[in-house]
Amino acid sequence: MAQAGRIKAKHQRLVLLAVALLVLIGAALLAAWALRNQASYFYVPAEIAARPPEPGRSVRLGGMVTRGSLKTAADGVTIAFAVEDGRARVPVRFKGIVPSLFVEGSGVVAEGRLGADGVFQADNLLAKHDENYVPREMKDMTRDQAEQVMRETK
């Protein structure tokens, strides 16, 4: 009898805890869902194009540096390039030293503000590394060739 009572208490605790955990996970998912826009670290170009931030407000813009868009001005430290996300493209101007991972076709996060002329004036550039890790020996190959080699060696 005492044995049966003990097992019952154990099951009761298991059910109670399972219900509590389900409620907890549900609450966490709801919170994460509510944060889905606010917790993003930057806007992508499509969001800037759809709802431009008011000029002068500090925002971060993130995306890929468009290939062939990077131009250095005559003074040598002012650069202009475009950031794209496949749907929209935002021109960016920046004066200063860029991080070593900043290259065309790679990710970038620019901190600054959208000018009245539609050009994003960046105060600071952060390079973004993507999830691909490719050995240096393969760097002269194109991306497709490198992926081919990776498939073969895997």
Next chain:
Amino acid sequence: MHGLANPARFLRIARWLMPLCLSAGLVVMLGALGWGLFFAPAERLQGETVRIVYIHVPAAWLGMAGWMGIAAAGFAELVWRHPLAGIAARACAVPGAVFTGVCLLTGSLWGRPAWGTWWVWDGRLTSMLVLLFLYFGWMALSQASEDSNGGQSRAPAIFGLVGAVNIPIIHYSVIWWNSQHQAPSITMGKSAMAGDFLWPLLLATLGFTLVFAGSALARMRAILANQQAEARLRRKALNEVYRTP
């Protein structure tokens, strides 16, 4: 698991499992780090700084695994009143916190050359920092409840389960939200990381995990030994009280 409910039986297993985990883990870890630091190639964009990954990723995994251990032990303690659960949770806390700290430090060291900044407040970095603070809070709570009523409190177990909510947030932070941190390179069944990096990384992860398991077992043995010594002292003190007329 209930076979281990007897601390004496657990101690018999831990006596040979702990040195085995620690020695095998150290050998595998040092081998993998040697491979990663001296033989693996430099990365196309990151150059030599890619080598930090062989410490950073295992540390991130173990920082999260430590909390999963605390949560699982909390569950076992609340439902089955497993006698070793609280001890296992306390044994996971310190190595888990240390690895979380190592993950944050190595990430910061890598971020300076790679991103151009030591720290940003994006989803991944912030949620990992929250994990470190959760560890500190958990250790303080577990210490306090142990001091007040001899380790009988369920509060650390409940805290451990509630804090586990942060673990999927850390993992999905780079998928749900735009972030400075890159998306996971290794997902179920495929890898965006060339084998040259992947194999030493997996080996390092195995080595660090064995070291973690070994140190958690060592700490469990130490906590059990402490409890036995305290119980013995208490018995002795009681005997002396009764002997005095």
